[in-house]
Amino acid sequence: MVTRADWFVGTVTEAAMLTRTGRRLLVDVPGWPGNRPGQHLDLRLTAEDGYQAVRSYSIASFGHGQAVELAVDELPDGEVSPYLVEDVIVGDQLEVRGPLGGFFVWDAEQTEPVQLIAGGSGIVPLVAMARAHHAAASAAPFRLLYSVRTPADAYFADELLSLVDASFALDWVYTRETPSGWPRPAGRVTRELLAETSLSASDAPTVYVCGPTGFVEATAKALVALGHDPQRIRTERFGGS
Amino acid sequence: MSSHPFPHLADGVTSTVENVDGNALAGPLSALFAADLTTALVTCRHCGDEAPLATAVVERDDSSDIVICRGCTHTLFTLHHSPAGLRLDLAGLAALAAPPDS
Numbered sequence: 001m002v003t004r005a006d007w008f009v010g011t012v013t014e015a016a017m018l019t020r021t022g023r024r025l026l027v028d029v030p031g032w033p034g035n036r037p038g039q040h041l042d043l044r045l046t047a048e049d050g051y052q053a054v055r056s057y058s059i060a061s062f063g064h065g066q067a068v069e070l071a072v073d074e075l076p077d078g079e080v081s082p083y084l085v086e087d088v089i090v091g092d093q094l095e096v097r098g099p100l101g102g103f104f105v106w107d108a109e110q111t112e113p114v115q116l117i118a119g120g121s122g123i124v125p126l127v128a129m130a131r132a133h134h135a136a137a138s139a140a141p142f143r144l145l146y147s148v149r150t151p152a153d154a155y156f157a158d159e160l161l162s163l164v165d166a167s168f169a170l171d172w173v174y175t176r177e178t179p180s181g182w183p184r185p186a187g188r189v190t191r192e193l194l195a196e197t198s199l200s201a202s203d204a205p206t207v208y209v210c211g212p213t214g215f216v217e218a219t220a221k222a223l224v225a226l227g228h229d230p231q232r233i234r235t236e237r238f239g240g241s
Numbered sequence: 242m243s244s245h246p247f248p249h250l251a252d253g254v255t256s257t258v259e260n261v262d263g264n265a266l267a268g269p270l271s272a273l274f275a276a277d278l279t280t281a282l283v284t285c286r287h288c289g290d291e292a293p294l295a296t297a298v299v300e301r302d303d304s305s306d307i308v309i310c311r312g313c314t315h316t317l318f319t320l321h322h323s324p325a326g327l328r329l330d331l332a333g334l335a336a337l338a339a340p341p342d343s
Contacts, residue, residue: 005267041268048246100267102280236262236264237260237262
């Protein structure tokens with residue numbers, strides 16, 4: 001798979017809301033060289049007067065093929081995400097550059113235990129890793145901790161549940177509102193919660209954390225306090241609150 | 242190019258600074274370097290801290306990416322974006338090392 005990034009013109013082939021603010025886009029990109037699980041792309045929009053805006057989006061799909069799957073959360077003050085969530089329709093063209101990044105990536109050759117931790121739409125690159133883990137029938141123990149505001153804010157919930165097996169565990173954290181009868185009150189990811197719901201530092205997992213910058217900072221700090229080797233903690237911050 | 246014109250922010254509205262990290266530099270730097278630099282180890286000229294570029298603090302707006310050492314908060318380098326192209330100012334970067342092969 002080449003790593004040199006080029007600009008491609010893709011066409012939106014599917015578009016559907018995943019949540020109140022999140023939308024899944026499937027983009028057909030002729031010439032796309034495929035991508036590793038966890039990589040991202042840059043998406044460029046050009047206005048009629050020539051003004052351009054570029055934003056980075058993680059890729060939910062992986063492997064060969066030119067169908068690229070994105071899941072975009074609409075940011076209230078955003079410039080690009082409201083366009084992608086509310087305006088773009090099937091048949092529209094988008095410019096993308098990629099695949100990008102070699103740091104926040106999981107490859108099926110990895111055999112060590114893996115802890116995935118997502119905050120909100122930070123689930124997107126981790127979904128690619130979970131899918132790749134399943135597709136490779138990898139025996140590497142995977143555990144995913146997914147923090148969402150409410151149950152209705154989860155992306156890919158049914159698919160993630162369907163992946164649960166002996167080598168893939170799924171834990172939920174609800175920060176604003178829980179399902180009825182949920183054993184824990186709503187609240188943010190804390191050191192105590194991580195100790196209960198994620199792989200222990202003694203398992204020496206590689207940990208992938210993706211989400212808003214504040215979420216990633218707090219989570220990485222708590223992981224280090226729990227004894228995880230900072231060099232085994234891979235982070236991706238996408239700004240936001 | 243889209244059949245639905247992209248309606249950008251009105252003139253005079255400036256974009257806000259986003260706090261992201263070095264992963265976001267993969268695209269812009271691909272215009273200058275053939276290899277992915279986000280896994281490269283960068284050494285800070287000020288504090289000597291060495292870390293993968295992906296982990297650096299990046300303050301991003303429409304005109305620049307300011308790349309900041311997580312160890313001491315000094316600027317490692319700045320990537321300026323303008324109609325004239327891309328410019329890399331290596332303010333506080335002491336060294337750049339590629340990992341064996343990833």
